[in-house]
Amino acid sequence: MKDNERFSPNPIEAQPTSLFARAEKRIPGGVNSPVRAFRSVGGTPFFVRSAQGATLTTEDGRELIDFVCTWGPAIHGHNHPRIRAAIADALTRGTSFGAPHAGEVELAELITKFFPSIQKVRLCSSGTEATMSAIRLARGFTGRDRIIKFSGCYHGHSDSLLIKAGSGALTHGHPDSAGIPAAFARETLVLPYNDCSALDAVFTAEPDTIAAVIIEPYCGNVGFIIPDPGYLAHLRKLTAKHGTLLIFDEVMTGFRLAPGGVQELEAITPDLSCLGKIIGGGLPVGAFGGRSDIMDALAPSGPVYQAGTLSGNPLAVAAGIAALLLLEELNPYAQLDTLGRQLRDAALAAARAKGIPLQVPQCGSMFSLFFNAEPVRDYANALKSDAALYARLFHAALARGVYLAPSAYEAGFISTAHAGEAIDRACEQISAAIHEL
Numbered sequence: 469m470k471d472n473e474r475f476s477p478n479p480i481e482a483q484p485t486s487l488f489a490r491a492e493k494r495i496p497g498g499v500n501s502p503v504r505a506f507r508s509v510g511g512t513p514f515f516v517r518s519a520q521g522a523t524l525t526t527e528d529g530r531e532l533i534d535f536v537c538t539w540g541p542a543i544h545g546h547n548h549p550r551i552r553a554a555i556a557d558a559l560t561r562g563t564s565f566g567a568p569h570a571g572e573v574e575l576a577e578l579i580t581k582f583f584p585s586i587q588k589v590r591l592c593s594s595g596t597e598a599t600m601s602a603i604r605l606a607r608g609f610t611g612r613d614r615i616i617k618f619s620g621c622y623h624g625h626s627d628s629l630l631i632k633a634g635s636g637a638l639t640h641g642h643p644d645s646a647g648i649p650a651a652f653a654r655e656t657l658v659l660p661y662n663d664c665s666a667l668d669a670v671f672t673a674e675p676d677t678i679a680a681v682i683i684e685p686y687c688g689n690v691g692f693i694i695p696d697p698g699y700l701a702h703l704r705k706l707t708a709k710h711g712t713l714l715i716f717d718e719v720m721t722g723f724r725l726a727p728g729g730v731q732e733l734e735a736i737t738p739d740l741s742c743l744g745k746i747i748g749g750g751l752p753v754g755a756f757g758g759r760s761d762i763m764d765a766l767a768p769s770g771p772v773y774q775a776g777t778l779s780g781n782p783l784a785v786a787a788g789i790a791a792l793l794l795l796e797e798l799n800p801y802a803q804l805d806t807l808g809r810q811l812r813d814a815a816l817a818a819a820r821a822k823g824i825p826l827q828v829p830q831c832g833s834m835f836s837l838f839f840n841a842e843p844v845r846d847y848a849n850a851l852k853s854d855a856a857l858y859a860r861l862f863h864a865a866l867a868r869g870v871y872l873a874p875s876a877y878e879a880g881f882i883s884t885a886h887a888g889e890a891i892d893r894a895c896e897q898i899s900a901a902i903h904e905l
């Protein structure tokens with residue numbers, strides 16, 4: 469060790485270095501969440517200086533129309549004045565109490581009002597915590613250990629749920645990440661999404677061992693997939709018959725596709741639901757809730773332990789309440805769907821003109837662009853899309869000032885702030901980018 473390093477554990481470089489080079493040196497992969505590193509599209513991520521409405525401003529001064537929307541939360545666009553004012557107001561009263569406060573009650577009442585299936589709700593700080601806790605609760609409530617998830621559905625990064633691959637209905641899950649004990653993975657059965665007969669086969673073989681089925685009712689984490697009509701109803705019927713809890717993970721879709729999420733759109737009542745993203749208004753919040761008799765199994769009323777130092781954080785709760793009240797006031801869902809269709813139609817027309825097979829599943833403000841000749845119904849299908857072509861589109865769009873998801877397997881998001889000039893310009897630029905492919 470050189471002398472001058474001894475007193476400086478993080479020596480400042482003599483030469484100015486790019487932010488990403490500095491980040492790579494001190495943060496694994498340079499990022500605090502993997503997809504931000506652009507590995508699946510190549511290149512180096514930009515750094516955001518600020519975000520306003522539909523646009524991000526990068527550290528090198530570029531303005532980008534943003535279709536990532538902080539991966540879902542920013543349904544009102546970035547830095548909305550009403551949400552900012554709510555946070556500023558809460559800030560005058562303190563940043564964390566570690567004790568009950570009125571805001572928690574108000575947010576719980578708002579959530580239960582829009583999600584009739586949620587009779588009681590517990591707040592936490594991320595979607596990962598919400599799904600992890602819902603699974604523990606389902607196991608504690610039913611006294612069963614095994615759960616079912618579907619390939620391509622992402623439910624955060626807890627051990628039981630970070631398992632994607634599985635071949636055949638009864639194949640035991642394989643860990644999707646290093647560090648997950650095989651014994652844990654064995655308790656998670658992975659089935660293909662959108663496949664009634666795979667479900668039937670499992671429940672015939674295992675009629676009374678499954679604690680819960682967790683599903684993204686519309687899948688947004690392998691691109692965007694809307695299941696076939698009747699699939700969710702079939703799942704509801706089977707789980708009810710077998711005493712298995714049905715958990716809708718609506719962290720992404722809750723308040724985004726309808727105030728009451730996919731369960732409102734499809735008129736299905738799950739036993740438990742998980743929320744996050746929009747309900748935090750851009751600050752860290754998650755929630756899980758459902759039937760009172762199940763929720764009452766949680767500590768302190770029941771034996772299933774779950775807790776959080778920052779759960780119900782007053783700033784995050786204030787931001788969430790402001791975001792939900794704004795949704796109630798504006799009821800922007802028809803408008804968002806119009807924006808979604810405009811983008812879908814523009815992309816499809818450009819691809820048709822160019823002779824490139826493209827699928828654009830879209831519902832309201834969620835969409836994705838699959839370079840695929842077939843409509844995408846599941847994970848296996850999604851993986852057959854041309855990801856290299858998507859990477860080229862991503863960079864062509866970025867060069868034209870439009871930020872699409874930096875992966876072929878992520879959904880795109882639209883906000884109310886995209887209405888007007890931003891969506892028109894984005895459609896033009898995305899069409900031009902497709903034309904350049």
Ligand SMILES: *Cc1c(COP(=O)(O)O)cnc(C)c1O
Binds near residue numbers: 624688744754
């Ligand atoms: C984002 C997401 C999660 C995880 O939420 P985090 O806040 O990132 O932990 C869980 N489920 C779904 C469906 C999601 O989209």
